[in-house]
Amino acid sequence: MTTTMTTDATATRVAVRAASVTKTFDTRGGIVTALQDVSLDVAAGEFVSLIGPSGCGKSTLLRLIADLETPTSGELSIFGKTAERARLDQDYGIAFQQAGLLPWRTIAGNIELPLELHGVPKAERRARATELLELVGLGDLAGRFPDQLSGGQQQRVAIARALAERPSLLLMDEPFGALDEMTREYMQTELLRICAETQAAVVFVTHSIPEAVFLSDRVVVMSPRPGRIAEVLPMRLGATSGRADDLREDPRFFEMVTAVRESLHGGAPSGRGEDR
Amino acid sequence: MTRATRVAAPLLLGLAVLVGWQLVVSVGGVDDYLLPSPLAIVAEMGEFLPTLLGSAGITGTNALVGLVLGTLVGILLALAASFSRTVDALAAPVVAALAVVPIVALAPVLNSMYGADSEFGRRAIAGLATFVPVFVNALRGFRQARPVHRDLMHVYAASRWQTTLRLTLPAARPFLFTGIRIASSLAVISALVAEYFGGPRGGLGGLISTSAASSAYPRAWAYVVGAIVLGLVFYVATALAERLADPMSSRPPRAGGTTSTTTQ
Numbered sequence: 431m432t433t434t435m436t437t438d439a440t441a442t443r444v445a446v447r448a449a450s451v452t453k454t455f456d457t458r459g460g461i462v463t464a465l466q467d468v469s470l471d472v473a474a475g476e477f478v479s480l481i482g483p484s485g486c487g488k489s490t491l492l493r494l495i496a497d498l499e500t501p502t503s504g505e506l507s508i509f510g511k512t513a514e515r516a517r518l519d520q521d522y523g524i525a526f527q528q529a530g531l532l533p534w535r536t537i538a539g540n541i542e543l544p545l546e547l548h549g550v551p552k553a554e555r556r557a558r559a560t561e562l563l564e565l566v567g568l569g570d571l572a573g574r575f576p577d578q579l580s581g582g583q584q585q586r587v588a589i590a591r592a593l594a595e596r597p598s599l600l601l602m603d604e605p606f607g608a609l610d611e612m613t614r615e616y617m618q619t620e621l622l623r624i625c626a627e628t629q630a631a632v633v634f635v636t637h638s639i640p641e642a643v644f645l646s647d648r649v650v651v652m653s654p655r656p657g658r659i660a661e662v663l664p665m666r667l668g669a670t671s672g673r674a675d676d677l678r679e680d681p682r683f684f685e686m687v688t689a690v691r692e693s694l695h696g697g698a699p700s701g702r703g704e705d706r
Numbered sequence: 707m708t709r710a711t712r713v714a715a716p717l718l719l720g721l722a723v724l725v726g727w728q729l730v731v732s733v734g735g736v737d738d739y740l741l742p743s744p745l746a747i748v749a750e751m752g753e754f755l756p757t758l759l760g761s762a763g764i765t766g767t768n769a770l771v772g773l774v775l776g777t778l779v780g781i782l783l784a785l786a787a788s789f790s791r792t793v794d795a796l797a798a799p800v801v802a803a804l805a806v807v808p809i810v811a812l813a814p815v816l817n818s819m820y821g822a823d824s825e826f827g828r829r830a831i832a833g834l835a836t837f838v839p840v841f842v843n844a845l846r847g848f849r850q851a852r853p854v855h856r857d858l859m860h861v862y863a864a865s866r867w868q869t870t871l872r873l874t875l876p877a878a879r880p881f882l883f884t885g886i887r888i889a890s891s892l893a894v895i896s897a898l899v900a901e902y903f904g905g906p907r908g909g910l911g912g913l914i915s916t917s918a919a920s921s922a923y924p925r926a927w928a929y930v931v932g933a934i935v936l937g938l939v940f941y942v943a944t945a946l947a948e949r950l951a952d953p954m955s956s957r958p959p960r961a962g963g964t965t966s967t968t969t970q
Contacts (some may be wrong), residue, residue: 477747497860520862520863528852544862547864663711
């Protein structure tokens with residue numbers, strides 16, 4: 431997994447560092463521990479997936495990194511800053527399961543939104559939006575409105591928007607969860623290409639084992655009640671930038687899929703469902 | 707249905723009703739004070755056209771002033787209520803109370819408060835009638851922004867003002883215009899009916915009641931027609947404003963199967 435890493439200073443930079451992060455929610459049914467004592471480092475440029483059954487806190491961890499929630503205890507730093515500072519500095523871009531495009535704005539207008547909010551001049555915004563639409567392969571749709579696009583196209587716009595501020599970290603919460611399998615595989619290959627171009631680190635939440643294996647340098651397997659990290663599995667599949675669709679039929683790929691599946695099911699040799 | 711028949715059908719129906727009405731009155735011999743004929747009403751409209759236009763101007767101005775002020779106050783208060791639970795809790799019972807006040811019944815009170823020569827009472831009544839539907843719809847509209855959009859604005863470190871301008875207001879737009887469209891008719895009706903309760907003369911409502919009181923029924927009907935036209939003008943104007951404010955009204959045609967989008 432270290433083949434993408436160069437030996438210069440950026441290789442040792444840490445994009446995300448979580449140290450004993452715990453998050454509890456006060457609900458009507460009492461206190462729920464969403465995350466317990468989670469420690470994780472994500473290196474700059476590294477692709478890390480969080481996988482686990484519902485309620486394992488993978489989305490919560492992502493929301494903590496994004497400063498959409500604050501940890502109950504523990505330390506969280508993004509490029510050495512607090513999560514809030516990193517958010518204010520726009521160090522990361524984010525994409526959710528819902529594309530979350532504003533329906534009254536054109537595609538270009540949606541991509542320009544973060545730039546507009548941060549006072550980037552109009553001409554510069556236009557140029558950046560055009561550039562990003564080319565990057566995600568939607569160059570000819572700038573003037574359309576979101577409801578004129580397919581789900582996959584909308585999600586690509588959301589990714590383009592997440593990249594608008596040239597972040598060195600991308601946070602993605604099941605961005606392909608609502609897409610059909612064919613579109614999904616296509617989007618995964620596209621995402622790896624985009625990541626190779628932008629050199630951004632990625633924290634990627636997913637339900638899908640093949641998706642996590644195909645995309646990641648490392649897969650973080652989480653378990654529920656309380657949410658915690660069960661195991662961190664390095665994917666020995668070569669540099670993410672060099673991965674293509676043929677990897678999906680490679681024996682090494684299946685080996686990694688099996689490893690993640692067994693880890694998810696608590697080390698048992700065969701899957702028996704997640705209720706344990 | 708083609709565009710031509712869609713436009714022609716209601717026009718023909720209206721014309722048929724008018725012809726039928728005319729026949730019932732002129733051939734059937736209905737008395738003038740019971741039901742004047744359309745032609746008699748049109749004749750009165752022609753004869754009193756300057757008065758008709760002037761009175762429509764007076765009533766229309768009252769309705770417009772009330773509509774604009776009531777809309778502004780309604781939107782601002784709804785915005786405040788959407789920001790603050792306290793304001794929301796304070797405003798909810800007041801608005802509920804206002805909604806059941808027979809607002810027009812305030813006219814005699816307001817007339818005696820502000821003097822018989824003031825149009826203020828009527829404008830206040832139109833404003834109050836406007837306020838309730840605008841506030842209720844606007845408040846619902848300001849809660850339309852989806853959580854994913856709120857999260858995004860937070861992630862972008864957008865200020866409250868930026869979030870209001872770029873998310874809350876556009877998301878509320880259809881609700882705002884529904885409220886204003888309902889209010890536009892209410893404002894005209896309230897301004898008009900308020901004139902029945904005294905105050906300065908010269909508006910449409912005043913002229914309808916004085917004409918009817920002096921047994922000039924065709925003339926009373928002529929002013930009623932004027933009131934209908936005034937209400938329609940307000941309705942069409944707000945519908946037009948809604949269309950103009952819609953960023954998607956100028957959109958290119960929906961993508962067909964022939965566009966050169968990339969593979970999915």
